[in-house]
Amino acid sequence: MADRKMKTRRIERRYHFSVIHLSVIHPSVSFLVMLCVGVLLCPLNAQQAADDPPQEPSPEQVAALAEGKAMYRGLCSGCHGGSGRGGKGPNLTDDRWLHGDKDEDITRVIQKGVPKTTMKKLGESLKEEQIAKIIAYVRLLGRAPTDNNWHPYLAGDAKLGQQLFFDEKAKSQCSKCHTVNKQGGRVGPALDRIAVRRSPEYIMESILQSSKFIDPQYEAVQVVTDEGKVLKGLRVNESNFSIQFREEDGRFHSFLKRDLDEFQVLKTSLMPDNFAEQLTVKQLHDLFAFLLSLE
Amino acid sequence: MTKSLSLRSISKARVGTGVTPLLFIALFVGVFGCSQQAAEEARRQAQVAQEEAQAAATEAEQLRQELDELKKETNEPATPEPAAPVATDDVEPVGPVDDEDLLAARDNNANWLMYGRTYDSQRYSGLNQINKENVSELLPVWTFQTGVLDGFECSPLVIDGIMYITTPWNHAYAIDCKTGSQLWHYEKSLPENLALCCDAVNRGFAVYGENLYMSTLDAHLVCLDKNTGDEIWDTAITAYNEAGEEEQDIYKMAYSATVAPLVVKGKVIIGISGAEYGIRGFIDAYNAENGERDWRFYTVPAEDDDADHAKEALKSWGENSWLTGGGSAWVTGTYDAELNTLYWGIGNPSPDFNGEVRKGDNLYTCSILALNPDDGTYKWHFQNSPHDVWDYDGVNTPVLVDIEREGQPIKALIQAHRNGYFYCLNRENGDFIYGKPFCEVTWTDRTQGADGLDPKTGRPFVSPDALPTEEGVRVCPGAAGGKEWNPMAYHPGTGLAYVPVIENCAKFTSGKAFFIKGQPYWGSSLTLIDGEAKGALRAIDAVTGEIKWDKPTRSPMVAGVLATAGGLVFTGDAEGFLTAYDADSGDDLWHFQCGSGHHASPITYTLEGKQYLAVCVGWGGWTAGFAGDGAPWLRDGRRGNTLFVFALPN
Structure with missing residues (x-):
């Protein structure tokens, strides 16, 4: 027990999380608008620093990106959102490209618009380079x-991390709740x-402090039925009058809120928050290496 | 004319019941029956039924004429008293809709004759058959699927047993109120590549005489025969291009029209859309007979306009910014016949978020305009948000109510504005009475003056910390404001306005404003704060602006509201439920899942003496934009295309 506590402290010391306003650094990405977690640097050894020189974009790249941003915000954000995560128009940040995912496909859509939708042609207004x-x-x-400056302080083994991810007997139990490649x-x-x-840093934080930021689509709920039964699960849907959720064992429930004695959206994630204790430092970094390989 | 007469007769209870269903069954059997004999028999029965129906119709017509004679003799009012709203099947048909019908719409409980039901747009009906005691028994009686997806924002009209609706992409239908059967369908031929910031929507018809009027996405105004759906005329709304020439195809300059027109004394009045694209806004009046334009009022003044008000307004635009100044007017206004005044809410300036390129107050954007409906001349204005930089597109309906404050009767105008304030003005002169926040508001400086507004003039004290920056600044309300375009309702019995509220904040950024003709002209963007968008239905005392009750909701409330003498308030939510609230307490008394999010306004009417409730259901419009960040649980929100009609069981 004492060992475990020491180890937890060690990992948390290594990954000392400090809260900063990320919006100041990176205004375009609003997912972490409110608060985000940065990580204080752990000392890098000289070799690692030489292997991974920070990649400074050229002034031309910076200017082009700024121009792209101004045009995106002025012309596209009304429908696709300031964050690009859609709304009236489709989400542009996920993997689903309805009209093709290559640059030429996207160019074509921007130039010609999409008939029977409110996606206008921009071909006559914008040059190809724009x-x-x-x-x-x-x-x-x-x-x-x-x-670019941030790295885990140990280089993990992605292969071992993958095994750990899918190992049903391991303490990590990742694949019990998460899929990779549909598994x-x-x-x-x-x-x-x-x-x-x-x-x-977000990935590492999600593993070590799972309740710090919970995507609203993965919030857990707890209800007390009129018979006094307490049930907890992942919210599938909620309306003003009803709640649908799935227990960890997969059992589905639907209740009218007025039939419940209690209903609450939990502030804690369903994901355990004790991986720093459950996994060795090596295992944690293997797992991390595996996740970072998922591009 | 004969067609509408016979329809009217059939809609009468003593004729319709029994005979028409038999006719349908007979026809059905006739067409699909297995044996020749059965078909023969069915045909014979159908013929008999038809003959019976004709005889009954003739009899009904005779009865009606007799009744008319009787009424003339006894001098009885043609419509039931508002205090006794239990309608009977003796309701006099409206026939061709004239000025008197429109002015008397309040007492005409059987029909719904204009967008906001009455010229004051209270969306209040005197019907009370459906009430607090029995609303829990409400059931759907029929549905009508239009087959046209996207935001369904239509407020239907009901005239003499026929419902008239418009859909996204400018389709339109006439529907038999009794059976939900389609009587005609109209589709506007639209060009490609329209500039539609906020979905391909339409908010409904206006009626005058035997004609219906619809504004269209390509910036036309069409007139249809209400009996056949035939197009009578199609007028292109024109505007001046950059060379100063009058242009016909102004959709190419990103003008569009989505508003439900308002007819005042034979003039069809509409407002234009397009302020997300740097248009120059206006309100137009067209001759209901021939579609010729009677007058135009520019919501953004021009250099060559000699009127005093325009000269003043021009001073509020830095350099040539008025040329692309925005100021749409895409929500139907209201009218006070006694004061002969038209009231209209004017939207945001262009570009939305960059105020640097349009220094000044930017009149008459984000204002309420009072005009003379006869010639479109200026009476007064009240600017809610001078120099708006948050897209508080103040088109919200200016609802007309008569209230009493400190013993003084006041002809008031109330408006739940997108900027988060509930305003009350004197509608005779535009004087500010009060403005109270009805949601979280951070763009004003609350340390100055009551609630951040000058108590004398109502001009806001803008917080310098709330001005958009390159990095972005968090401001409430956020996208779509504290209340979208969807209309509130006012109940004269409770004195409460029922306001569908959006509770949300957004990060507003300001950036380079580059104008490209026909393309979005936003001057940067906004991003909703993650997962924080929610809503409420709030009851606000029209006399004081105080919130009397508050029903929080999971998602922003973006549907219109209906209040009735049954002590009820109806509105829908983003998850698809249509709900009946207790008008006094806000308790929810009934709800029904309509299968798609609500973005339209429920209406009520009677047929054969029975009260019905109707609502168009189809998620869309700009508010679908909440799903990106603010309310991600609405991602993949299903679009819809269904009109629902509800009634109490027999």
Whole structure:
């Protein structure tokens, strides 16, 4: 027990999370608008720093991206959202491209519009190079902000991490709730392309402090029925009058709220928050390496 | 004319019941019956039924004429007293709708003759058959699927047993109120590549005489024969292009029209859309007979306009910014016949979020305009949000109510504005009475003056911390404001306005504003704060602006509201439930899942003496935009295309 506590402290010391306003650093990415977690650097050894020189974009790239951003915001954000995650128009940050995912497909859609929808033609208004800049910015919206300076302090083994992820007997139990390549449980979010969609620090934080940020689509609820039975599960749907949720064992429930004695949306994630204790430091980094390989 | 007469007769109870269903069964058997004999028999029965129906119709017509004679003799009022709203099947048909019908719409409980039901747009019906005691028994009686998806924002009209609806993409239908059967269908031929910021929507018809009027997405006004759906005329709304020439196809300049027209004294009045694209807004009046334009009022003034008000307004636009100044007027206004005044809510300036390129107050954007409906001349204005930079597109309906404050009767105008304030003005002169926040508001400086508004003038004290920046700043209300376009209702019995509220905040950014003709002109963007968008239905005392009750909801409330003498308030939510609330307490007394989110306004009417409730259901419009960040649980919100009609069981 004492060992375990020491280890937890050790990991938390290594990954000392500090809260910063990410919006100041990266205004375009609103997923972490309110608060996000940055990580204080652990000392890197010289070799690692030489292997991974920080990639500074050229002034031209910076200017092109800024132009793309201005055009995106002025012309596209009304329907696709300031964050690109859609709304009236489709989400541009996920993997689903209804009209093709290549640059030329997206260019075509921007130039010609989509008939029978409110997606207008922009071909007569924008030059191809301008469209390319918009696409580059949209691609960026689909990526989590990366702080090139941040690395885990151990290089993990992605192969071992993969085994750990799917090992039903391991303490991690990841695949019980998460899928990768359609394998695994469907309680939590699928983790395909997670390395592109989320920053490394966000992923590490999600493992170590699972309740810090819960996607509204993966919130847990707890109800007390009129017979006094307490049930807890992942919310599938909620309206003003009813709640539908699925227990961890997959059992589905639907209740009218007025028939319940109590109803609450839990502030804690269904995901355990004790992986720092359950896994060895090596295991944690293997798992992390595996997740970071999912591009 | 004969057609509408016979329909009217059939809609009468003593004729319709029994005979028409038999006719349908007979026809059905006739067409699909297995044996020749059965078909023969069915045909014979159908013929008999038809003959019976004709005889009954003739008899009904005779009865009606006799009744008319009787009424003339006894001088009885043609419509039932509002205090006794139990309608009977003796309700006099409206026939061709004239000015008197429109002015008397309040007492005409059987029909729904204009967008807001009455010229004051209270959306209040004197019907009380459906009431607090029995509303829990309400059941659907028929549905009508239009087959046209996207935001269904129509407020239907009901005239003499026939319902008239418009759909997204400018289709329109006439529907038999008794059976839900389609009587005619109209589809406007639309060009491609329309500029539609907020979905391909339409908010409904106006009626005058035997004609219906619909504004269209390509910025036309069409007139249809209400008996056949035939197009009588189609007028292109025109505007001046950058060369100063009058242009016909103004959809190419990103103008569009979605508003339900308002007819005042033979003039069809509409407002234009397009302020997300740098148009220059206006309100137009067209001759109901021939579609010729009678007058135009520019909501953004021009240099060559000599009127005093326009010269003043022009001073509120830096440099040439008025040329692309926005100021749409896409929600139906209201009218006070006694004061002969038309009231209209004017939307946001262009570009939305970058105020640097349009220095000044930007009149008459985000204002309430009072005009003379005869010639479109200016009477007064009240600007709710001078120099708006948050897209508080103040088109919200200016509802006309008569209230009493400190013993003084006041002809008031109330408006739940997108900027988060509930306003009360004197509608005779535009004087500010009060403005109270009805949702979280952070764009005003609340340390100055009561609630952040100048108590004398109502002008807001804008908080400098709320101005959009390149990095973005969190401001409430956020996208779509504290209340979308969808109309509130006012119940004269409770004195309460029932306001569908959006509780949300957004990060507003300001950026380069580059104008490209026909393309969005936003001057940057907004992003809703993650997972924080929710809503409420709030009852607000029209005399004081105080919130009397508050029903929080999971998602923003973006459907219209109906209040009735049955002590009820009806509205729908984003998850698809249509709900009846107790008008006094806000308790929910009944709800029904309609299968798609609500974005339209329920209406009520009678047929053969029985009260019905109707609502168009189909998620869409700009508010689908909440799903991106603010209310991600609405992602993949299903669009819909269904009209529901409810009644109490027999």
